Amino acid sequence: MSSYDVRIHAILTNELSGRKKSxxxxxxxxGRPFRDTFATRALAESFRSKLVVSQREGVAFDKASGLPEPMARALNTRSWLEHAIAYVDMKWPRASAKHRKGIAETLATVTPALLMTDRGVPNDKALRAALYGWAFNKSRRDAGDPPADLTTAVRWLKGNTVDLAALTDATLVRKALDTLALRIDGAPASPATIARKRAVFSGALKYAVELRLLDTHPMSLVSWTAPKTADEVDRRAVVNPDQARALLAEVGRAVPELEAFFGCMYYAALRPEEVLHLREDEYERPAHPGGWGALHLTGSTVAVGRYWGDSGDTAEDRELKHRGKTATRDVPVPPPLVRLLDHHLNEYPSGPNGRLFVTRRGPGGRYVPTAGQPIPNNTYGKAWRGARAKVLTAAQQRSPLARRPYDLRHAAVSLWLNAGVPATQVAEWAGHSVHVLMRVYAKCVYGAEEAAKNRVEAALALQESQPSY
Known part of the structure; x- marks a missing residue:
C-alpha cells in the first residue's frame, strides 16, 4: 500500500558521549512516524533531500517502509534468478507436469541472457543443467542441495544474474527476447515455440509488477515483433488413404502390437496421448458384425519425465485437451478400426490397469503385458520412422509427408471434411471448436474452391437467363 500523505520534519541532532553527535x-x-539516523549531517541531509524531492514530484510513499516507492523497491530488490525461482514456486502447485517443464525450459533459455558478467561463467551445458535440472525444478530443489556436478554452476549463478530492476533497460529486454527466438543450437526457433516461451517470460515479468518489484511491465518498453505463427496444417504432411493403409500395414508387419495404436490416430483422429490413455472398457464394440463401434474418451496420458509430476512417475494422466477434468468425448469407430482393435485385443490382452496400449516384452517375438506402463514416445516414434522408411519413396521421406505420428490425426480430420461431414460434427469428434477447426484445416479441404466457383457460375447464369424489363 502507498500514500501521498507525507510530512517531512527537520533533522534532529543527537548529543552522544565524547562530544560525538548523530x-x-x-x-x-x-500519519505513521518513521526515522533514520546517520553518523554525519551530510548523510542525513542527503537522505532528507531525496525524501523532499520525491514528495515534490508527487511520488507515492510505501506505507510499510515509509520510503518513496522507487527507493522501497531498490531496498527489496532481488536478482533475476531469485525472482525466476519464486515464479516457478508460485506456478508449480497448479501447473501440469508438462507446463512445469515448459516454464523451466523457457527460464533456462532466457537466464543466460541476463547475466551481470561472463567472468568465470560455466559452459553452456553446465548452466542449462543447473537451471533446467535443478534451480527451476521445485521437486529436485526441495529435496536438498544440488548434485555435486551442478554445485559450482548453481553457486556461480546465484551471484551473477542481474538485479530485477535492470530489466527496466529496454536493450536488455530485447536481448532476452532475441535469445528466446533461438534454439539451443543457435538456429531460429519455430514461431509456435517463440510464442510459447515469450508468454512464459512475460508472465514472470508480470509477476514482478504484481509484487511491486517493478513499476511497469518491461516488455511495454520494447517494440519487438515475434514471427507469425502458422496455425494451418501443412497439406503436404497429410497422407491419402492408400498411403495411410500402406503405412499401417508396414507397422503391423514390423511392430504388430502398435498397428491399432496408429490406427486410432488415422481412423478416429485421436491424439497420441489420448490413445495411450485408452482403456478396454472405453471401447464399445459394434452392435452387429461389420458395423461401427465407439470410443468413449475420458482423458490423456502425457510423458513428462520423472521429476516433473507429483507422483514421481514418468507419465501423467490428464483431462482431455481443452476440456474440464470430468469431461468425456465420444468418437465413432469405423469398421477398419474395429477390425484392428478386435485383433489387437485378441493378440495382446490389456494391461492390469485396463489400458489397451502398454509396453510389452517377451521371447520369440511374443509380447506380454507389463505392469501397465504407457508406451514411451521414442518407442512408437521409432516404429513410425521405420514404417516411413519402408513405404515412402526417397523424395517422400525428405518431405513433410506423415513425418510425425500426429500427422495421422491431421489426415483423419482432413478426410472427414473432404467427405462432406459437417464442420460442427467433425469438431465434436476431433475435440476442437469449429473456429479452430476451420482455421487449422482450411487449406486441407480439397475441391472447396472449385465448388465455390461452380456455384458462382451457376448463379450468374441464372441471372443472365432472367428477362429484364
Whole structure:
C-alpha cells in the first residue's frame, strides 16, 4: 500500500558521549512516524533531500517502509534468478507436469541472457543443467542441495544474474527476447515455440509488477515483433488413404502390437496421448458384425519425465485437451478400426490397469503385458520412422509427408471434411471448436474452391437467363 500523505520534519541532532553527535531524519507517511539516523549531517541531509524531492514530484510513499516507492523497491530488490525461482514456486502447485517443464525450459533459455558478467561463467551445458535440472525444478530443489556436478554452476549463478530492476533497460529486454527466438543450437526457433516461451517470460515479468518489484511491465518498453505463427496444417504432411493403409500395414508387419495404436490416430483422429490413455472398457464394440463401434474418451496420458509430476512417475494422466477434468468425448469407430482393435485385443490382452496400449516384452517375438506402463514416445516414434522408411519413396521421406505420428490425426480430420461431414460434427469428434477447426484445416479441404466457383457460375447464369424489363 502507498500514500501521498507525507510530512517531512527537520533533522534532529543527537548529543552522544565524547562530544560525538548523530543526526536523525524524521517523517510521517499516512500519519505513521518513521526515522533514520546517520553518523554525519551530510548523510542525513542527503537522505532528507531525496525524501523532499520525491514528495515534490508527487511520488507515492510505501506505507510499510515509509520510503518513496522507487527507493522501497531498490531496498527489496532481488536478482533475476531469485525472482525466476519464486515464479516457478508460485506456478508449480497448479501447473501440469508438462507446463512445469515448459516454464523451466523457457527460464533456462532466457537466464543466460541476463547475466551481470561472463567472468568465470560455466559452459553452456553446465548452466542449462543447473537451471533446467535443478534451480527451476521445485521437486529436485526441495529435496536438498544440488548434485555435486551442478554445485559450482548453481553457486556461480546465484551471484551473477542481474538485479530485477535492470530489466527496466529496454536493450536488455530485447536481448532476452532475441535469445528466446533461438534454439539451443543457435538456429531460429519455430514461431509456435517463440510464442510459447515469450508468454512464459512475460508472465514472470508480470509477476514482478504484481509484487511491486517493478513499476511497469518491461516488455511495454520494447517494440519487438515475434514471427507469425502458422496455425494451418501443412497439406503436404497429410497422407491419402492408400498411403495411410500402406503405412499401417508396414507397422503391423514390423511392430504388430502398435498397428491399432496408429490406427486410432488415422481412423478416429485421436491424439497420441489420448490413445495411450485408452482403456478396454472405453471401447464399445459394434452392435452387429461389420458395423461401427465407439470410443468413449475420458482423458490423456502425457510423458513428462520423472521429476516433473507429483507422483514421481514418468507419465501423467490428464483431462482431455481443452476440456474440464470430468469431461468425456465420444468418437465413432469405423469398421477398419474395429477390425484392428478386435485383433489387437485378441493378440495382446490389456494391461492390469485396463489400458489397451502398454509396453510389452517377451521371447520369440511374443509380447506380454507389463505392469501397465504407457508406451514411451521414442518407442512408437521409432516404429513410425521405420514404417516411413519402408513405404515412402526417397523424395517422400525428405518431405513433410506423415513425418510425425500426429500427422495421422491431421489426415483423419482432413478426410472427414473432404467427405462432406459437417464442420460442427467433425469438431465434436476431433475435440476442437469449429473456429479452430476451420482455421487449422482450411487449406486441407480439397475441391472447396472449385465448388465455390461452380456455384458462382451457376448463379450468374441464372441471372443472365432472367428477362429484364
Amino acid at each position: 543526526y536523525t531524519v524524521r517523517w510521517k507517511v499516512a
